[in-house]
Amino acid sequence: MNRVWTAFALLLPIVVLAGITVQRQFNLQGREVILAIEGYDPRDFLSGHYVTYRVNYGISGLCRDLVADDREQPGYVCLEPRFFASGVPQAGSCVLVLRGHCQGGRFVAGIERFYIPEGSASLLDQAVRGKRGEIVVVVSGDGVGQVKELLIDGRSWRELSGE
């Protein structure tokens, strides 16, 4: 077997995964925002238990201007000041923008999931369903959001689960 090809085949997955990790870590360098949530707890085959939730942006009429079907259509939520736009907000009109898409009438920004340990799943699920949850989201300069922390009653979820 060609040694060059073998080396490429074995290094490719490692390099790609390392690149994804670095990119995700870089995204954590943006501005933090706290958003209220409500949701439920399913399980992911690969990554384990997570809570998924609907983020309360405090904006009425999210995705209203876009067709409410299965197709993904770009959407933007301005977090400062709070408003929704179907296109990129004009320069100067928004201090902090969160990029996402509208699908089925819902705005999705890739921040709707938080992974939790198996043992804490039930407790945290109840807290989130009880609308006691908030998420800390880091938003990068180009509008990409990444979840950093889950808060229950204003405190880290770890305090609630006793970890």
Added chain:
Amino acid sequence: MVWGCQGGIQDRPPTIVFLTQGPESFQIDFLISSQAYGATLTRLDPKISDWIAAGLITGEQGAGIRAFEAARPGGNWLYYSFLGLAGGVIGLGVIALVATNWAEIPDAVKLGCDFALLMVLAWAVWRWLDAPGEGTAEILLLLFVLLVMASIGLISQVYHTGGELYQATLLWSGITLAAATLSRRGILPELWVTVALWSLVGVIVDNPWGPFFDAHPERWLATLFALPLACALIAHGLRGVAGAAGFVHGFRQWVLLGGLVAVFSVDFATLDSHRDMSVGVLVVGIALAMILGVGLWRVSSSPLRRLLGVVLIGIYVLLHLLVVLTPVGSWGSALLVITLFAVAALDAAARGESRLANLLVLFMGIRFLVLYFDAVGGLAYTGFGLIFTGLLILSMLLLWRRHRVVLHDWVERMAA
């Protein structure tokens, strides 16, 4: 004097044995198809015993054949199957550990250990890949790609990324394709083909893509219809490519599995008399069918197989067209499905795949049973219909048995 005898091996070309008479003794030459992973010794063993008993070969020659086959790479398929099972179970265990999400361990430590383990496994594969004894490298390679899958899950967990499972498996398929080509067994390439196809189906079905595919049922129908055709095209395209035998085998398996699922799905769809789909749903599949039909016609060495292949594709397409365009009911669909299985069984028999042919005949029987239980038009109507159909099958069998040589020649002249 030259003798030729053929033994069919499931899903592999026949093993052909030629006995040539030399000046003093019989010599044995084996021709094994380049696609075979190695003749199954358990299938050869009774034949060897029969040949010895018939005086065709000596006891020493029989022992030599047995030793040769046992030593052939891939001869111990059961051993490698269990190796693959062991590697798969270990890999699943790693994935489960990742999914447990040990919050006590800092994320940096989890990621660091994960990448360190990936590098160690990569080094181990590099070290053992060309060493004698392929089992070690094979299991290490399997563990490596499964750890890649677990790593994707770990990164998703640490950074709380969203997305569907098929998106993760699609990423996995893309970055491990090259690693899968390093495998010398069928296990990893077949696993890769299965995961890649599943990922692609997820991408297609989960996202609307055009005016004919707004609804899930339409996307499922289009995907299931096209899937086995696409797999057949890919398998044909990869034949003869060095190192692609495992992928060819994997895609060929999905031709059968995908075809069965597609046929049963479209057959089941006839239960809904209010179905409303456009023929545009089948456009991609019909295009693939035409390319495949032309390709089969040009490359098939046997006129019979050429004809059977094209007829098979034609009935498959016709079945889907009728279900989409007409209000065809259960009886019409059953007729086509049974005919499709009959032609597929003939094609399998023509390739020497007796087990597959028997399986397809079994499916024909099951479809007849379903027809009976449906009792469309009443039990009496169904009963007479089934008896008539059974007598028709018997008549065709008798006709074939009596005139098979003439019929075979006729078919070959038609296809030539």
